[in-house]
Amino acid sequence: MSQDLFFRFREFIFKHELIGPKEKVILGVSGGPDSIFLLSMFSQLKNELGLDFIVAHLNHGLRAESDKEEEFVKQLCLSGGIKAVSDKRKINLMHKGDSLEQTARRVRYDFFSKIAREYKRKKLVLAHHKDDLAETVILRLLRGTGLKGLRGILPRTEYENLIVVRPLLDIEKREILDYLHQKGLEYRIDKSNFDQSFLRNQVRQSLMPELEKIKSSIKNNLCVLAKNAVRDYDFILQSALKNFRDIQVKSDSGGIVLDWNKLFGLHESLQYNIIRLSIGQAKGSLKRIDLKHIEEILKLIKQRPIGSVVDLPGVKVIKDRQEIRFIPVG
Amino acid sequence: MSQDLFFRFREFIFKHELIGPKEKVILGVSGGPDSIFLLSMFSQLKNELGLDFIVAHLNHGLRAESDKEEEFVKQLCLSGGIKAVSDKRKINLMHKGDSLEQTARRVRYDFFSKIAREYKRKKLVLAHHKDDLAETVILRLLRGTGLKGLRGILPRTEYENLIVVRPLLDIEKREILDYLHQKGLEYRIDKSNFDQSFLRNQVRQSLMPELEKIKSSIKNNLCVLAKNAVRDYDFILQSALKNFRDIQVKSDSGGIVLDWNKLFGLHESLQYNIIRLSIGQAKGSLKRIDLKHIEEILKLIKQRPIGSVVDLPGVKVIKDRQEIRFIPVG
Numbered sequence: 001m002s003q004d005l006f007f008r009f010r011e012f013i014f015k016h017e018l019i020g021p022k023e024k025v026i027l028g029v030s031g032g033p034d035s036i037f038l039l040s041m042f043s044q045l046k047n048e049l050g051l052d053f054i055v056a057h058l059n060h061g062l063r064a065e066s067d068k069e070e071e072f073v074k075q076l077c078l079s080g081g082i083k084a085v086s087d088k089r090k091i092n093l094m095h096k097g098d099s100l101e102q103t104a105r106r107v108r109y110d111f112f113s114k115i116a117r118e119y120k121r122k123k124l125v126l127a128h129h130k131d132d133l134a135e136t137v138i139l140r141l142l143r144g145t146g147l148k149g150l151r152g153i154l155p156r157t158e159y160e161n162l163i164v165v166r167p168l169l170d171i172e173k174r175e176i177l178d179y180l181h182q183k184g185l186e187y188r189i190d191k192s193n194f195d196q197s198f199l200r201n202q203v204r205q206s207l208m209p210e211l212e213k214i215k216s217s218i219k220n221n222l223c224v225l226a227k228n229a230v231r232d233y234d235f236i237l238q239s240a241l242k243n244f245r246d247i248q249v250k251s252d253s254g255g256i257v258l259d260w261n262k263l264f265g266l267h268e269s270l271q272y273n274i275i276r277l278s279i280g281q282a283k284g285s286l287k288r289i290d291l292k293h294i295e296e297i298l299k300l301i302k303q304r305p306i307g308s309v310v311d312l313p314g315v316k317v318i319k320d321r322q323e324i325r326f327i328p329v330g
Numbered sequence: 331m332s333q334d335l336f337f338r339f340r341e342f343i344f345k346h347e348l349i350g351p352k353e354k355v356i357l358g359v360s361g362g363p364d365s366i367f368l369l370s371m372f373s374q375l376k377n378e379l380g381l382d383f384i385v386a387h388l389n390h391g392l393r394a395e396s397d398k399e400e401e402f403v404k405q406l407c408l409s410g411g412i413k414a415v416s417d418k419r420k421i422n423l424m425h426k427g428d429s430l431e432q433t434a435r436r437v438r439y440d441f442f443s444k445i446a447r448e449y450k451r452k453k454l455v456l457a458h459h460k461d462d463l464a465e466t467v468i469l470r471l472l473r474g475t476g477l478k479g480l481r482g483i484l485p486r487t488e489y490e491n492l493i494v495v496r497p498l499l500d501i502e503k504r505e506i507l508d509y510l511h512q513k514g515l516e517y518r519i520d521k522s523n524f525d526q527s528f529l530r531n532q533v534r535q536s537l538m539p540e541l542e543k544i545k546s547s548i549k550n551n552l553c554v555l556a557k558n559a560v561r562d563y564d565f566i567l568q569s570a571l572k573n574f575r576d577i578q579v580k581s582d583s584g585g586i587v588l589d590w591n592k593l594f595g596l597h598e599s600l601q602y603n604i605i606r607l608s609i610g611q612a613k614g615s616l617k618r619i620d621l622k623h624i625e626e627i628l629k630l631i632k633q634r635p636i637g638s639v640v641d642l643p644g645v646k647v648i649k650d651r652q653e654i655r656f657i658p659v660g
Binding site: 142143144145199202203207210211214215218220221222224228229231232235238239268269270272 | 471472473474475477529537540544545547550551552554555558559561562564569597598599600602621
């Protein structure tokens with residue numbers, strides 16, 4: 001059974017091409033069950049692939065236990081001959097418009113990003129698993145989402161200079177706990193749940209168990225949905241990118257300019273996605289942009305007179321005679 | 331407020347081009363609140379569009395109240411000068427592999443289909459509303475679904491000789507009940523819920539209210555998701571259909587033949603959808619076909635030797651040197 005888990009872990013890495021032979025990576029290890037499991041799996045994969053990994057631990061410094069957790073991870077690595085680096089960072093500065101969850105996430109990734117620069121590594125491995133994926137899909141459904149959001153947590157993403165990979169997405173929390181128990185591996189429970197929103201905790205602790213009572217296969221069904229969403233969204237995005245290039249009149253630091261007649265001639269699904277791409281490129285991100293904003297721009301193009309303007313967070317959109325301009329502001 | 335509801339009803343019909351001027355339609359009226367509301371809306375729309383409608387009522391004949399409900403609908407129509415037709419049909423014959431819900435649905439649509447032939451009408455109007463749509467999305471999520479299923483209930487579908495339209499999909503149950511109360515309109519509560527699965531009742535009565543406590547906008551969020559899914563699925567389906575024609579070698583009563591090298595060269599999202607189209611055309615429906623079957627065929631094409639076969643319900647798939655054949659069976 002534990003051997004089977006390792007094979008699935010290995011299979012997932014190969015299938016998604018997450019890590020290749022002789023790569024130098026960073027493992028994010030909080031000391032919780034998920035990351036201790038990740039560490040155990042990596043210790044087994046290390047020889048086969050000739051990997052070189054270091055462990056990075058972030059101490060949020062919020063509770064007395066935080067220091068003990070840091071010590072636990074350091075001792076564990078020391079006894080296993082694994083290099084471990086850590087840092088203490090308090091999350092006291094909330095960025096404008098960001099939630100506590102977003103701020104905590106940023107602080108964590110900034111820490112990993114710094115370690116990556118210091119140790120000249122590009123890849124970060126995180127311990128998100130199948131339950132995290134299903135929970136994320138539910139959270140997105142509750143908060144409102146489309147095909148893009150239904151993808152949940154991706155096996156591979158990027159953050160600044162980092163490539164972030166998540167090889168545990170096909171493994172359930174229950175399997176992780178069983179494995180740790182079976183192997184007698186110790187871990188620490190992080191009681192702060194600092195990176196978790198109230199809603200996520202609610203989903204994890206009460207909604208998900210309830211849904212499983214109604215339909216025992218729900219977790220798997222949501223993960224299959226997420227996998228399908230990855231595939232379908234990728235196809236739409238590729239098609240949108242191709243058409244985005246075709247209908248672009250200009251693209252420079254002054255913004256993005258599209259031929260709106262050509263945009264208008266495309267399938268509605270492409271229209272939505274090309275507008276999203278335009279905003280993203282003009283303002284550098286899609287922060288605080290939602291579906292209503294996209295619909296406002298479509299209305300601008302289709303119904304409002306030449307010269308009309310839509311002001312969105314970080315971008316101004318102007319309808320000209322033949323062109324639609326996305327201009328970064330602020 | 332009731333005027334606003336009528337405008338939204340009217341707007342939805344125009345936007346989705348559900349019903350045009352002077353059309354002759356059939357309204358499905360059970361006598362429950364939703365269909366009595368539909369009847370009231372139609373009585374207001376009738377003059378403006380010069381519509382001609384008849385009311386069709388199906389008596390499941392299961393309880394003493396069934397006859398009273400039939401009588402109620404007949405009397406209501408009589409007093410309003412509306413032609414009403416009804417029929418009594420017991421649902422005692424379960425079709426092989428069909429659930430009670432599916433059988434009830436088939437009996438109901440067959441009844442409407444017969445009325446349509448008798449009265450030479452092509453369009454049936456049903457009273458599914460926004461709550462039904464959100465419930466259906468949740469049901470699909472629980473049972474497992476993809477982009478296609480996330481569309482929930484469509485404003486316009488077809489059933490044999492019938493075009494089925496649902497103009498209430500943007501109106502909430504609560505709004506319907508408020509309207510009926512305000513106007514003093516009577517209705518009958520159908521206690522049988524014969525067309526509803528146990529799971530649907532569970533979703534309606536306990537899961538949905540619970541989700542609304544966690545996130546009050548959930549119903550609307552699910553409906554927005556469904557609307558986005560309609561758009562995105564349509565784009566993928568259109569792309570799949572175009573490519574399906576391009577890679578088809580042969581298509582006749584003997585089945586569908588595709589060039590599998592060409593299929594293999596397409597985006598994975600198209601591969602899934604083209605295989606679904608091929609099975610659908612070869613066997614005449616996608617009944618009892620699920621995602622696992624599609625993946626089995628992809629595996630057949632990509633990994634198994636020439637001459638290999640996959641047997642699915644109602645269709646046999648054979649891998650030849652250059653072609654993949656979908657042959658109807660049974």
